[in-house]
Amino acid sequence: MSSGIRIRRMTPEDVPAAAALEQACFSEPWSEHAYLRTLADENALYLVAEDENGELVGMCGVLDILGEGDISNVAVAKPFRRQKVAERMLKELLARGKERGITAYTLEVRASNEAALGLYEKFGFVSEGRRKNFYNKPVEDALILWKR
Secondary structure, X not given: OXXXXXXXXXXXXXXXXXXXXXXXXXXXXXXXXXXXXXXXXXXXXXXXXXXXXXXXXXXXXXXXXXXXXXXXXXXXXXXXXXXXHHHHHHHHHHHHHHHHOOOEEEEEEEOOOHHHHHHHHHOOOEEEEEEEEEEOOXXXXXXXXXXX
């Protein structure tokens, strides 16, 4: 269960494990270089979830763009899915974002990703649009969700 999971801010030392998790979860993963560049941005806030052994099992991030948060890279390792890890990370991300002055959040999600859609709806996100063929491998539309 997720009770032994700790949520904390991502550090540059986490980048290799974050990139490996990204590779396992997404068809078009970010590189280590992309993570390092993002972590260096003062407007970026990235969190990781680690298990009791200190292994990175989840991550998520937000980029603060003039008080609006663009959420990206929400990922959880397969053995830890359906244990509320993503829910705990998102809750923490939204709380920390609020402390920074973020008043609205947006994200894109694959139209077929029912688990993610259910999670985001639980936090008050609503679909406000669609990006046609936004994703590749496989090609699929993205739903644009907002929490205002």
